[in-house]
Amino acid sequence: MSKTIRIRKGLDLRLKGEAEKVIVQADPPGVVDIKPTDFHGLTPKVLVKPGQEVKAGMPLFRDKYNERVLFASPVSGEVADVIRGEKRKVLAVRIIADKETRYQEFGPADPAKMDRGAIIERLLESGCWPFIRQRPFDVVADPAQEPRDIFISAFDTRPLAADLDLVVRNNGAELQAGLDVLAKLTKGRVHLGLSDRTAAREFLDAKNVQHDTFKGPHPAGNVGVQIHHTAPINKGEVVWTTGVQDVMVIGRLFLTGHFDATRTVAVTGSEARNPKYHRTLIGAPVKDLIGDVEPGVRVVSGDPLSGSNVGVDGHLGFYDTQLTLLPEGDEPKFFLTDGWLSPGLNKLSASHAYPSWLMPGKRYAPDTNQNGEERAFVMSGQYEAVFPFDIYPVHLLKAILVNDIEQMENLGLLEVAPEDFALCEFVCTSKIESQAIVREGLDVLKKETT
Amino acid sequence: MKALKKALDNLRPTFSKGGKLEKLHWVWDANETFLFTPGHATQRGAHIRDGIDLKRTMFMVILAMVPCLLFGMWNVGHQHFLALGEYTALGEGFWQKFGFGALKVLPIVVVSYAVGLGIEFVFCSINKHPIQEGFLVSGMLIPLVMPVDVPLWMVAVGTAFAVVIGKEVFGGTGMNVLNVALTARAFLFFAYPTMMSGDKVWVNTSTADGQAVVDGFSGATSLGLAATGNAGQVTSLMDSFWGFEAGSIGETSAFACLLGAALLLFTGIGSWRIMFSVFLGGLTMAGIFNLVGPGLGNEYMQIPVLHQLMLGSFMFGLVFMATDPVTAAQTDTGKWIYGFFIGLLAILIRVVNPAYPEGMMLAILFMNVMAPLIDHYVVQANIKRRMKRAALAA
Numbered sequence A: 001m002s003k004t005i006r007i008r009k010g011l012d013l014r015l016k017g018e019a020e021k022v023i024v025q026a027d028p029p030g031v032v033d034i035k036p037t038d039f040h041g042l043t044p045k046v047l048v049k050p051g052q053e054v055k056a057g058m059p060l061f062r063d064k065y066n067e068r069v070l071f072a073s074p075v076s077g078e079v080a081d082v083i084r085g086e087k088r089k090v091l092a093v094r095i096i097a098d099k100e101t102r103y104q105e106f107g108p109a110d111p112a113k114m115d116r117g118a119i120i121e122r123l124l125e126s127g128c129w130p131f132i133r134q135r136p137f138d139v140v141a142d143p144a145q146e147p148r149d150i151f152i153s154a155f156d157t158r159p160l161a162a163d164l165d166l167v168v169r170n171n172g173a174e175l176q177a178g179l180d181v182l183a184k185l186t187k188g189r190v191h192l193g194l195s196d197r198t199a200a201r202e203f204l205d206a207k208n209v210q211h212d213t214f215k216g217p218h219p220a221g222n223v224g225v226q227i228h229h230t231a232p233i234n235k236g237e238v239v240w241t242t243g244v245q246d247v248m249v250i251g252r253l254f255l256t257g258h259f260d261a262t263r264t265v266a267v268t269g270s271e272a273r274n275p276k277y278h279r280t281l282i283g284a285p286v287k288d289l290i291g292d293v294e295p296g297v298r299v300v301s302g303d304p305l306s307g308s309n310v311g312v313d314g315h316l317g318f319y320d321t322q323l324t325l326l327p328e329g330d331e332p333k334f335f336l337t338d339g340w341l342s343p344g345l346n347k348l349s350a351s352h353a354y355p356s357w358l359m360p361g362k363r364y365a366p367d368t369n370q371n372g373e374e375r376a377f378v379m380s381g382q383y384e385a386v387f388p389f390d391i392y393p394v395h396l397l398k399a400i401l402v403n404d405i406e407q408m409e410n411l412g413l414l415e416v417a418p419e420d421f422a423l424c425e426f427v428c429t430s431k432i433e434s435q436a437i438v439r440e441g442l443d444v445l446k447k448e449t450t
Numbered sequence B: 001m002k003a004l005k006k007a008l009d010n011l012r013p014t015f016s017k018g019g020k021l022e023k024l025h026w027v028w029d030a031n032e033t034f035l036f037t038p039g040h041a042t043q044r045g046a047h048i049r050d051g052i053d054l055k056r057t058m059f060m061v062i063l064a065m066v067p068c069l070l071f072g073m074w075n076v077g078h079q080h081f082l083a084l085g086e087y088t089a090l091g092e093g094f095w096q097k098f099g100f101g102a103l104k105v106l107p108i109v110v111v112s113y114a115v116g117l118g119i120e121f122v123f124c125s126i127n128k129h130p131i132q133e134g135f136l137v138s139g140m141l142i143p144l145v146m147p148v149d150v151p152l153w154m155v156a157v158g159t160a161f162a163v164v165i166g167k168e169v170f171g172g173t174g175m176n177v178l179n180v181a182l183t184a185r186a187f188l189f190f191a192y193p194t195m196m197s198g199d200k201v202w203v204n205t206s207t208a209d210g211q212a213v214v215d216g217f218s219g220a221t222s223l224g225l226a227a228t229g230n231a232g233q234v235t236s237l238m239d240s241f242w243g244f245e246a247g248s249i250g251e252t253s254a255f256a257c258l259l260g261a262a263l264l265l266f267t268g269i270g271s272w273r274i275m276f277s278v279f280l281g282g283l284t285m286a287g288i289f290n291l292v293g294p295g296l297g298n299e300y301m302q303i304p305v306l307h308q309l310m311l312g313s314f315m316f317g318l319v320f321m322a323t324d325p326v327t328a329a330q331t332d333t334g335k336w337i338y339g340f341f342i343g344l345l346a347i348l349i350r351v352v353n354p355a356y357p358e359g360m361m362l363a364i365l366f367m368n369v370m371a372p373l374i375d376h377y378v379v380q381a382n383i384k385r386r387m388k389r390a391a392l393a394a
Helices: A116-126 A164-168 A172-183 A223-230 A244-256 A393-401 A405-410 A418-427 A434-449 B002-015 B022-035 B054-084 B094-127 B134-144 B152-170 B180-191 B222-227 B237-242 B254-267 B272-296 B305-310 B314-321 B332-352 B360-393
Strands: A004-006 A023-025 A031-034 A044-046 A059-063 A066-072 A077-084 A090-097 A133-135 A150-153 A190-195 A210-215 A239-243 A262-268 A277-281 A297-301 A322-327
Touching (some): A044 A090, A059 A090, A066 A116, A116 A244, A150 A223, A164 A244, A172 A244, A223 A418, A239 A244, A244 A262, A393 A434, A405 A434, A418 A434, B002 B022, B022 B094, B054 B094, B054 B134, B054 B254, B054 B314, B094 B134, B094 B152, B134 B180, B134 B314, B222 B332, B237 B254, B237 B305, B254 B314, B272 B305, B272 B332, B314 B332, B314 B360, B332 B360
Parallel strands (some): A023 A277, A150 A190, A150 A239, A190 A210
Antiparallel strands (some): A031 A090, A044 A059, A059 A066, A077 A090, A262 A277, A297 A322
8 A cells, every 4th residue: 555645735615415325226217418518629420310229339429530439329229319509519419218228249358368459449439438538638538649647536525526435336346347458558557546535445455556545625536636646747748537437337348348338426415305326327317316306406417616507407427427406596695694794604615704614514505606706816825725736726827818828838737627626716706717717728738739 | 685676676777788877887886796796606617606705805804904993093193182291191081082083084084995996986987897896905005004194185196196007007906016005105105205204294283272282292203213313212112012102094003903914814815924924024134133233333223123023014014015915926935935025124124224214115015016026936946847847757
């Protein structure tokens, strides 16, 4: 066991609505949506037409600029629709699922006996490839590249996040098979980031990986933080990242020969009636998991800081392992009763200007109000307190805002993803949208350097 | 609340595009958002946001200044009556002193806010920007750093200069290089030196019938005395700690400043790094003077270290001016350097340069100018570290 890396900066948000540690088997979804918008920067080329029959594991669309990368259907059934938005942008491919899933057969395989090229080919054709993402740029990995290392975080510290110890329990074989596959993809190491509180034997006994142990508040569980504190990304290097549940899908592909996109999703949030874990499929309708929801509730696929607002009729995102139900905050707030001059007993704040820091046991149910208007950068040192990187976040953001490409790179943009700035965005007095700014910077840099 | 909201909703069209008072839209917006935090729900990025906003932050700073303001009002009266030889004991005539001071101080506060906010409203309306909260703090700081006998027109001129040249030309709140309140004071200090320094302006000596200034009254501040070679006559340590001395309205009491500091540190709004390092810088310089003073036979240099720091506006500048996040260094390392040099320079200027009895204002303004440079080198060091790591890996 290597020594524990202490992450000192950060913040654990104490929210109401943590999921009870019970896994419910959800009914198989009747309809699923696979959304190209879940993959940043992707220009999809749709491969199916409405009315066409597909099996689970058959491709629905591909990356127009990297044609080997396919995106597969998690169910068998009939393509109902290709949903398009403005300028005919593809928003989702909708499939009406069969009662009984028919899988495309890829056949079981032993990664130990396969070479790297064959493994990549198999991941690509089965639709498992998009689970592997790369840094820099935080996009789907390019199969033509070879990563320096691969990083997986085995604990999730995001607010109300799913407990991966629970998810992985009794699924050690799938996890190990997936890890064995990944180990063949790099000459470097596969890092499995553990928390000092990780108890699941499935993680602790995993082979073919390097265990790194971390202790500290969110974002210690973010893979970006773990990379930075073990083997930071230098200019010219590429590392790949993926999630525990994604590794399990890859593992199942090699064990069973099927693209089995089963996910254990934590339904959370102060507005969730019955916060529990549900076993379902990628792309499943959120309604199946949350039931009826009153108006005035925001349904987020993902965590409250970086998830996407999918609405009551939306579907689970490709990478998401959590649904969060939050009260909408679109009502004005009178300054004395619940606005800026109120005692603020119900306001969650990292700043000590509200009393929440004096009540460490209390849990909060913040709404989605911005709690103020956007302003110029005024306060300093706020971001730094929740940003455990050797990077100056405000200077980096300013370099992006003035489009100074050299400076962005120098200041460490290659090491971060928008999610690493999620807490900065939360604590910001000036309500600056740092995640969007970082994404913009990554896009500019990607365009310039590739 | 509902009724108020309704009234606002009814008025809004008048101030919106196409309305009769469309030009005043941002003034309206400032008032509306003052009363009601808008119902803006998050659109992208983090779905939930911290409860803090700039309004509350600025309000906390103003709250932190209240002890200085109240004590300043009382002390203005106290010094006035001391000069006249009435109510000379501390406990006597509290309400007379406070009332007298309030009558002198409040007009300055009103002028500062009226002029400053007026200019902000005009600029924001022309630029079509929402009105930001920065001046709420500056508007209170300006009166606190003025001598009591400053004419109101000078307050207006100084404030106007500071807001226009010190802030708006750079782009408004968050963009300024120099501390706005100190810009106002420095402008007046250099433009009207006779009204901003010397020994005639710190105590109001207006007399009514039957009143007269006592014999031997000087009216000089402790630092004024020290600078003219009378370092032996400065107020005692305790008096300068509590603030029973002549000086700018809000600066005299180190105790009141410490109350403010306590609130700023408690809420985390003021940087402890800056406060601590300014103190350390002052301590260092005063300590050096203590060591070399006896050899040089300089009485001023021999004022004990702590006493030196309690005099003049050192504590006030430390708590409220040096910590201004916009004009201070932004990086943690930078804050240490920035603060340390403010403390060092303030004491150095004060003791060594007889032209400036108080060095705090100039030290802070100078370090305001230097702050971006300090940050630049701190950030460059970070970049070098990253490049070195990359070179090692390659």
